[in-house]
Amino acid sequence: MVAPESSYGEESVPPTSGAAPAVEPHTIRSVDVDLTINGAQHRLASLDVNATLLDCLRDALHLTGTKKGCGLGQCGACTVLVDGRRVNACLCLAVMQQGKQITTIEGIGIEGDLHVLQSAFIRHDAFQCGYCTSGQIMSGLACIHEGHTRSDDEVREWMSGNLCRCGAYTNIVAAVREAAQGSVAK
Amino acid sequence: MTPFTYAKPESVAQAVRSGAGHQSDAKSSALDFFAGGTDMVQLMQERVRNPEHVVDITGLPQLDRIEVGEQSTRLGALVRMSDAASHPHIVEVFPVVAEALLASASPQVRNLATLGGNLLQRTRCGYFRDVVTPCNKRIPGSGCPAIDGQNRGLAILGTSQRCIATYAGDFANALMVLDASVLIAGSAGLRTVALADLHRQPGDTPHLETHLQPGELIVAIELPHLAVGLRSHYLKVRDRTSFAFALASVAVGLDMASDGTVRDARIAVGGVATTPWRLPRVEQALRGHKLDAELCRAASALASADAVPHGQNAFKVTLLERVVARGLEETGGLA
Numbered sequence: 001m002v003a004p005e006s007s008y009g010e011e012s013v014p015p016t017s018g019a020a021p022a023v024e025p026h027t028i029r030s031v032d033v034d035l036t037i038n039g040a041q042h043r044l045a046s047l048d049v050n051a052t053l054l055d056c057l058r059d060a061l062h063l064t065g066t067k068k069g070c071g072l073g074q075c076g077a078c079t080v081l082v083d084g085r086r087v088n089a090c091l092c093l094a095v096m097q098q099g100k101q102i103t104t105i106e107g108i109g110i111e112g113d114l115h116v117l118q119s120a121f122i123r124h125d126a127f128q129c130g131y132c133t134s135g136q137i138m139s140g141l142a143c144i145h146e147g148h149t150r151s152d153d154e155v156r157e158w159m160s161g162n163l164c165r166c167g168a169y170t171n172i173v174a175a176v177r178e179a180a181q182g183s184v185a186k
Numbered sequence: 187m188t189p190f191t192y193a194k195p196e197s198v199a200q201a202v203r204s205g206a207g208h209q210s211d212a213k214s215s216a217l218d219f220f221a222g223g224t225d226m227v228q229l230m231q232e233r234v235r236n237p238e239h240v241v242d243i244t245g246l247p248q249l250d251r252i253e254v255g256e257q258s259t260r261l262g263a264l265v266r267m268s269d270a271a272s273h274p275h276i277v278e279v280f281p282v283v284a285e286a287l288l289a290s291a292s293p294q295v296r297n298l299a300t301l302g303g304n305l306l307q308r309t310r311c312g313y314f315r316d317v318v319t320p321c322n323k324r325i326p327g328s329g330c331p332a333i334d335g336q337n338r339g340l341a342i343l344g345t346s347q348r349c350i351a352t353y354a355g356d357f358a359n360a361l362m363v364l365d366a367s368v369l370i371a372g373s374a375g376l377r378t379v380a381l382a383d384l385h386r387q388p389g390d391t392p393h394l395e396t397h398l399q400p401g402e403l404i405v406a407i408e409l410p411h412l413a414v415g416l417r418s419h420y421l422k423v424r425d426r427t428s429f430a431f432a433l434a435s436v437a438v439g440l441d442m443a444s445d446g447t448v449r450d451a452r453i454a455v456g457g458v459a460t461t462p463w464r465l466p467r468v469e470q471a472l473r474g475h476k477l478d479a480e481l482c483r484a485a486s487a488l489a490s491a492d493a494v495p496h497g498q499n500a501f502k503v504t505l506l507e508r509v510v511a512r513g514l515e516e517t518g519g520l521a
Contacts, residue, residue: 076294
């Protein structure tokens with residue numbers, strides 16, 4: 001089989017003998033981390049490298065709009081955008097997010113000037129307890145941007161990473177579809 | 187999460203020299219590669235893996251590309267699941283791959299998870315993931331409570347007296363029907379291994395899940411274009427419609443003549459076996475015959491010939507046969 005032309009470091013993998021020491025230095029347990037969140041720069045001095053982006057947002061930066069549900073990527077309550085793509089903040093190490101644009105629920109609208117999707121959630125009563133709501137809205141934003149809103153079924157499939165234990169799904173789907181259609185002005 | 191040190195190598199050579207491991211027992215997990223993190227963070231949060239050192243490989247150059255060549259398509263190991271699933275060439279030429287990826291996890295997880303990491307995801311066996319219980323995969327020799335315990339989701343094919351944990355992935359099953367291979371970088375350079383030879387059945391050493399050596403790193407997945415023209419499809423049956431692991435799934439590749447005669451068939455199943463699993467007897471029963479509902483039923487009845495149920499998961503014997511039949515019908519345009 002002839003592979004496409006490319007290099008995967010074929011030339012640079014040296015023989016075992018005389019190899020340089022493992023990645024140097026391998027002793028870093030904490031490090032200064034620069035994060036760009038909602039357009040603002042934040043320096044976190046001496047952050048533990050095992051800190052998740054979620055814990056960093058909530059505990060170090062007090063951006064508590066992003067919620068911690070399962071902490072295992074299974075509920076979607078911690079959904080944020082990284083370079084415009086929705087991800088589970090609980091599965092990301094903060095140290096790996098440097099140089100990326102992070103958007104949280106605090107960055108999309110403010111009281112009195114809500115994002116159209118936030119307004120749609122209110123209008124459609126798309127929550128009861130509200131714990132999953134910021135994650136639902138961040139995921140819904142991405143879902144709309146990705147174009148996965150052509151039917152209720154498509155929205156359900158592409159919002160399946162966000163659980164709502166109150167069961168507000170019907171109204172969440174309606175809110176996402178309304179915002180996608182842009183039928184209601186901000 | 188246990189504290190660990192962090193390093194981010196800039197070349198494959200540096201990453202390989204780190205000697206990071208892949209095997210499952212807690213003792214040998216001092217140093218782990220880390221990419222998308224979607225399974226690694228779960229394992230670390232639940233103390234299943236407690237690496238002392240984490241090697242972040244997301245900075246390695248070129249591994250996030252999909253390259254379409256004359257005779258094969260190469261998927262870099264750091265390509266995200268979502269990007270592979272929406273790549274026009276993958277969607278058009280290898281639909282079984284795109285469908286398997288979209289049937290996996292959630293949109294958020296697919297935006298993080300890498301293709302290389304996906305192949306190496308760990309079983310969802312509840313005993314493996316619960317550190318207060320014995321598990322031969324996690325602590326060799328400690329026993330397997332699953333064999334006589336909560337095993338509804340566990341395997342009926344490829345099991346041993348030591349372990350019946352299911353291989354949880356979908357992507358690898360799709361790769362099985364495309365004769366894919368993985369490109370592996372190690373201290374001696376690059377080697378190529380057929381996807382079918384990457385994973386190990388549990389046998390007496392369920393903690394050894396792959397044939398990767400410490401320090402070895404999957405750098406790419408190679409899809410030969412021999413499979414172009416194959417009708418391919420992925421069907422996954424779950425407890426709920428979306429965002430769940432398979433109870434049973436099937437990847438189908440059919441090469442069919444215009445009169446409906448099956449020239450070649452490749453079938454791999456998920457959710458029911460300890461590794462990605464081909465069904466050669468079913469394939470053989472299809473070859474040379476005209477595909478119709480009766481043939482699909484007769485061939486799929488051979489899917490469970492080697493099945494060993496363990497109580498709660500006995501329903502998977504029938505489910506497997508029906509999923510294979512349904513997958514064949516859908517691929518062949520009969521359903």
